[in-house]
Amino acid sequence: MCKRSTKPQVQMAENKPLTPRRARRGCGRLAAMSGKGNPEFLRRAIRLATENVTSGRGGPFAAVVVRDGEIVGEGVNTVTASLDPTAHGEVNAIRAAARALGSFSLAGCELYTSCEPCPMCLAACHWARLDRVFYGASAEDAARAGFDDALLYEEFRREPGARKLPATQLLGEEAWQSFAAWLASPVKIEY
Numbered sequence: 001m002c003k004r005s006t007k008p009q010v011q012m013a014e015n016k017p018l019t020p021r022r023a024r025r026g027c028g029r030l031a032a033m034s035g036k037g038n039p040e041f042l043r044r045a046i047r048l049a050t051e052n053v054t055s056g057r058g059g060p061f062a063a064v065v066v067r068d069g070e071i072v073g074e075g076v077n078t079v080t081a082s083l084d085p086t087a088h089g090e091v092n093a094i095r096a097a098a099r100a101l102g103s104f105s106l107a108g109c110e111l112y113t114s115c116e117p118c119p120m121c122l123a124a125c126h127w128a129r130l131d132r133v134f135y136g137a138s139a140e141d142a143a144r145a146g147f148d149d150a151l152l153y154e155e156f157r158r159e160p161g162a163r164k165l166p167a168t169q170l171l172g173e174e175a176w177q178s179f180a181a182w183l184a185s186p187v188k189i190e191y
């Protein structure tokens with residue numbers, strides 16, 4: 001019989017995403033601490049973020065997804081390693097958790113991230129239907145380290161045509177065909 005631990009039930013020495021088998025393994029669950037959050041999960045994310053830097057793998061960001069007091073997915077920033085500009089720690093953790101749980105919805109889960117999410121990751125948290133986000137470093141801390149999200153927030157406030165990355169609508173009516181197909185589809189899976 002195993003004792004309850006104050007640490008997340010994961011292998012701490014490794015810096016690998018959890019597989020579903022590993023995600024389910026573990027001798028106990030941490031007490032649910034919704035609302036306040038459990039600092040041990042945030043410490044895990046911070047540790048993964050630091051290891052990601054010292055190993056030379058990627059940027060100083062990592063996140064873990066927790067359900068019922070148990071880590072179900074982890075992710076570190078792999079933008080440079082995987083040649084994927086969207087491979088932020090939060091996105092990787094969300095993908096790992098969704099795979100592990102076999103669901104595109106992470107309702108009932110919480111995300112612990114080493115740093116306040118960027119706009120993309122914040123949106124990903126919404127799309128994933130996460131219940132709550134806990135973060136360590138602030139966006140200001142990230143800016144001090146050279147990761148400044150302020151530009152993105154400024155951009156999103158501008159009209160599409162006035163942005164640094166201009167967005168222009170073309171073929172609006174033709175593009176509606178995809179939505180028409182969706183509305184009429186008997187085989188769609190709503191999400």
Ligand SMILES: [Zn+2]
Binds near residue numbers: 088090118119120122
């Ligand atoms: Zn991000």
